[in-house]
Amino acid sequence: MEGNRNMAQSKSKSGKVAGKQGLTLALFYCQNTPESGEGERQSLEQKHGSSLRLFPLPCSGRLDPVHLLRALEEFADAAYVITCPQGACRYFEGNVRARKRLERTRDAIEQIGLERDRLGMVMNTKESPRGLGTIAEEILDTIGRLAPSPVFATRKVAKEKRS
Amino acid sequence: MITAEQKPLDEIRGTIAPYRRILVLGCGSCVAECAAGGEKETGMLASALRMAAKMEGKEALIQEKTLERQCVRDFVILLDDLIHDYDAVLSLGCGAGVQAVADMFPEVPIIPALNTEFLGETRDQGLWVENCLGCGDCMLYHFGGICPLARCSKHLLNGPCGGSVDGKCEINPDVPCGWQLIIDRLEQHHALDRLERIYPPKDWSKKQGGGPRKIIREDQQR
Numbered sequence: 234m235e236g237n238r239n240m241a242q243s244k245s246k247s248g249k250v251a252g253k254q255g256l257t258l259a260l261f262y263c264q265n266t267p268e269s270g271e272g273e274r275q276s277l278e279q280k281h282g283s284s285l286r287l288f289p290l291p292c293s294g295r296l297d298p299v300h301l302l303r304a305l306e307e308f309a310d311a312a313y314v315i316t317c318p319q320g321a322c323r324y325f326e327g328n329v330r331a332r333k334r335l336e337r338t339r340d341a342i343e344q345i346g347l348e349r350d351r352l353g354m355v356m357n358t359k360e361s362p363r364g365l366g367t368i369a370e371e372i373l374d375t376i377g378r379l380a381p382s383p384v385f386a387t388r389k390v391a392k393e394k395r396s
Numbered sequence: 397m398i399t400a401e402q403k404p405l406d407e408i409r410g411t412i413a414p415y416r417r418i419l420v421l422g423c424g425s426c427v428a429e430c431a432a433g434g435e436k437e438t439g440m441l442a443s444a445l446r447m448a449a450k451m452e453g454k455e456a457l458i459q460e461k462t463l464e465r466q467c468v469r470d471f472v473i474l475l476d477d478l479i480h481d482y483d484a485v486l487s488l489g490c491g492a493g494v495q496a497v498a499d500m501f502p503e504v505p506i507i508p509a510l511n512t513e514f515l516g517e518t519r520d521q522g523l524w525v526e527n528c529l530g531c532g533d534c535m536l537y538h539f540g541g542i543c544p545l546a547r548c549s550k551h552l553l554n555g556p557c558g559g560s561v562d563g564k565c566e567i568n569p570d571v572p573c574g575w576q577l578i579i580d581r582l583e584q585h586h587a588l589d590r591l592e593r594i595y596p597p598k599d600w601s602k603k604q605g606g607g608p609r610k611i612i613r614e615d616q617q618r
Binding site for chain 1: 404405406409436439440443444445446447448450451453
């Protein structure tokens, strides 16, 4: 499906495991976020390797719960979305919709025993808008408090056994 | 259209627990329109179930597919090539869809993932309302296009009752009084005289008095 294709296209090429705990963040962001052009995206991916996977969206309103779930299912310990400031969405209510979809997805993962905090949203501010890199660093710090996702626990145990 | 809502995940997980290979089967018709069982919801549910299985360390094969319509055999037959690769099908169709698939493939357990709710209208984005009971003998003409059976909480054919206050129903101030709506509409149509008539109790024999209903149209048959 489309979400998977985008994920595959955005996969980090460096393959290195970065991040303090080796956690992986799937970061969806509105392309109207400051300093979020292709150059910045590539440089962030190079810097963080496989711990950060970036998914640009034309508007955060394009985010669908299945994008977040697929990320958590396939590779991510946490998935976040960056939206435009309150009242500043180019398409009026994209960020409002993104928040509602995020909450619905949080409900779904909670029902299967995953922590709600594995999904999050950062709404930029009108007063001092931050760039993609700054917000990404903040989120990576925030998710550093999480344990590795239990979704991949059996896979990691199997790898350890093989090695 | 037929509306539905997804069952709680715990209940779904309980019903699929005995099976290892599961096809999560969506329906692209009514339940897609009410965001309960379309392609997106099927993807979400399958993804959540796969994660849950991984977290339990359970070996499970959970795949997904969405048919155009689960309640039409011409579409259900498309499962013929793949359904036997699975131990069970978790259907996000309405009750009619679940049964159509089960009738066509009786050897495979077809498990419902949705609770089928009512015949409804999409009134706004994310808002579906019940407005037809499928009684088999439509009386909408008499009531200005508003069904008292579906939209009056007491199903009164000779209303309103004494519980109508400021156009709202006594069961809940958020519920419009169906009979207020009927009177307003008939007034608009200058047809209040239709309410002079006393309507006898509804003849429910046309709903399910003769058992499960069916429609036969020879001109439509092969």
